[in-house]
Amino acid sequence: MRRPPRTAALALMAGLALLATNCSPSPSATVATTVSEASGSAAEGPPNIVIITADDLGYGDLASYGHPNIRTPHLDRMAREGQRWTSFYAQAPVCSPSRAALLTGRVHLRSGMFGRRTAVFFPDSLTGLPATEVTLAEALRDQGYATGIVGKWHLGHLPEYLPTRHGFDSWFGIPYSNDMDWHLPEGMANRTAYFAPEMDYWHVPIMRNEEEVERPADQSTLTDRYAQEAVTFIESHQDQPFFLYLPHTMPHMPLFRSEPFEGHSTAGTYGDVIEEVDSAVGRVLETLERLELAANTLVVFTSDNGPWTSFETHGGSAGPLRHGKGTTFEGGMRVPAIFWWPGTIEPGVIQDIGSAMDLFTTSITLAGGVVPADRPIDGVDISPVLFGTGMTPRDSMAYYRMGELFAFRQGPYKVHFVTEGRYGLPPARTEHDPPLLFDLRVDPGERYDISTEQPTTVAALVEAAARYEANMTIAEPLFDLRGG
């Protein structure tokens, strides 16, 4: 069922776009026209927002990003009909800080979502995302949205930190990573378990709202059940604006897929898993179209960090980028990002720098809201790029690891102050003074250090990074607080 026109909301949206982007009046007027015409009628009210993430999916793992034999027809279609971004970044190279930044629009240091010794939340963590943070779910609920999360949370498993305490009306999914709470047979090595996983090696619970409903989770059916839950959520809220956050558990190791997807791909178990995630995306798109909601729904697909390359043939690929998950090389944080909103998004391939934090600010702006004014917000409004009316105001990216600034990008250039591999992979930790310099236009794989040829560029980036750090507020690191 289509919603009645709400021209007032459209006018408000256009006005906010003007405020948020600080553009001259004419581009914003263009935005309003684009939205109105694209909807096929006058505005249908604020758009629904659907943010789908994969876990540890690499830059090179989708067909539309160049994978030669993993088939992702639904994501390819989103890319073809919408925008495919090639310089979009998760805000951190591992799960918990990345998710915190996406949901708060803030660098994870500001919310204490990091550790000096611990990289993410664990089942013995004593804390979670602080109640003082304003999540995207809370902000959109304030705008009248129904809010639901289907998938992995990983921002604190204790009751006071659950999604239902952070603005989500409902939750179906797991509280932390699918390789936590180990229960291995005596003598079995962790790596053996990862490569030949069984359901009861990890006693990860499935939660519905605040109740544990299954433990250990039958992970082989997780992707399928997430898709069904997402469809049900959309069907249940088709008559009001909704925000659906769908953070898939896969393809985080250990890999599981449902029976119909065993041997589905020619790219091994990893390929099967990605093809099932793609199928789940297709079910969301099909539901939106069946309910005639697609013209008023922004769907975003991205990943929380790069591929876990230490698992070799069982892990993903960063494509042309260097290294993967856990590192501040491009492969650790630059991820696929596809935006779909048929009739409204100007289709294309976008090279602008984007951040998962921008999803926060952009979504709230599209909903007719304003981002919290009582704290620094690092996300920017990228709707002018989506609508084809302007460029993003973002021109830099900071790369933190364990609370330390390892690298900094401004425009096409990136300096590394510290480089270090992860999960036993080289290179060993090395501090660089002067920092390494890469030109990501001609060297996205970060192979050719040009710092000696371009000392003035190095100096400019060092100064920009220093300015950035001077403006960063750093809260107490909460990941290190763990129980016995």
Ligand code: MG
């Ligand atoms: Mg991850």
